[in-house]
Amino acid sequence: MPGRFALYASAEQLADIFSVQLPEKVVPRYNISPSQQVAVIRNLGGENHLDFMKWGLVPSWADDMAIGYKLINARSETVFEKNSFKRAIRTRRCLVPISGFYEWQSSGSAKTPFYISMADNKPFALAGIWEQWKNPDGSIIETCAILTTTPNRLIETIHDRMPVILHPQEYSVWLDREVSDPATLKQLFKPYPAEVMTAFQVSTIVNSVRNDGEECIIKVDSQDDTGLLFN
DNA sequence: CCAGACGTTGTT
DNA sequence: GTCTGG
DNA sequence: CCAGACGTTGTT
DNA sequence: GTCTGG
Numbered sequence: 001m002p003g004r005f006a007l008y009a010s011a012e013q014l015a016d017i018f019s020v021q022l023p024e025k026v027v028p029r030y031n032i033s034p035s036q037q038v039a040v041i042r043n044l045g046g047e048n049h050l051d052f053m054k055w056g057l058v059p060s061w062a063d064d065m066a067i068g069y070k071l072i073n074a075r076s077e078t079v080f081e082k083n084s085f086k087r088a089i090r091t092r093r094c095l096v097p098i099s100g101f102y103e104w105q106s107s108g109s110a111k112t113p114f115y116i117s118m119a120d121n122k123p124f125a126l127a128g129i130w131e132q133w134k135n136p137d138g139s140i141i142e143t144c145a146i147l148t149t150t151p152n153r154l155i156e157t158i159h160d161r162m163p164v165i166l167h168p169q170e171y172s173v174w175l176d177r178e179v180s181d182p183a184t185l186k187q188l189f190k191p192y193p194a195e196v197m198t199a200f201q202v203s204t205i206v207n208s209v210r211n212d213g214e215e216c217i218i219k220v221d222s223q224d225d226t227g228l229l230f231n
Numbered sequence: 232c233c234a235g236a237c238g239t240t241g242t243t
Numbered sequence: 244g245t246c247t248g249g
Numbered sequence: 250c251c252a253g254a255c256g257t258t259g260t261t
Numbered sequence: 262g263t264c265t266g267g
Binding site: 002003004005034072073102103104111113204206207208209210 | 250251252
Binding site: 003 | 236237238239240241
């Protein structure tokens with residue numbers, strides 16, 4: 001997956017880490033869901049830009065935007081082969097800056113949300129692709145999706161997939177529109193090292209997209225989903 | 232050739 | 244637009 | 250990803 | 262159960 005993430009870094013922090021020119025003001029978000037506007041970083045004209053677009057990729061040939069609800073993730077193993085992604089992966093790649101993401105651990109019918117981030121709590125980048133779709137009214141809609149891969153040793157205890165997280169030294173090649181060679185890009189599709197990441201259980205408050213407060217990332221004890229009420 | 236799909240996750 | 248299935 | 254709807258007619 | 266909305 002993931003199907004939910006958070007971004008609460010300051011514009012200054014993002015400018016520093018992602019070499020973004022004139023970052024727009026980024027409002028802290030703790031529960032970013034599919035179909036919502038997300039921040040992405042693209043390289044346009046040799047400079048990195050921070051833009052906002054809808055999460056859920058709508059290919060140029062789509063009849064309507066509904067398909068975007070399905071295309072929030074792209075498997076890195078097959079992204080060069082799938083009709084919906086093959087054009088974007090070659091020439092329209094982006095970084096999706098986040099503070100952390102959520103994964104739900106299934107046990108029988110129970111689903112327990114976990115918040116996963118870097119141990120140093122710094123923002124990092126997911127590998128993303130983006131598209132343009134022409135609305136019948138003539139407007140251009142920009143959308144994006146994130147790549148997934150196999151989990152690392154930390155995340156495999158929670159879930160069987162994780163997003164492709166890029167190392168800072170990989171940002172420039174990922175954003176370089178001159179690069180389109182699958183072999184080169186596939187080298188980036190590996191699980192991020194578990195040693196520098198951390199995960200903890202959070203309240204099911206995050207289950208509802210209507211909740212976008214800091215309480216989404218408050219740690220709760222195992223077996224105690226009501227942590228917020230009693231802490 | 233044309234028609235129809237184009238995706239992932241999770242669950243069975 | 245491009246691929247798969249029939 | 251999860252939550253919530255799943256519908257039409259008629260009226261405003 | 263399945264689709265849509267967020």
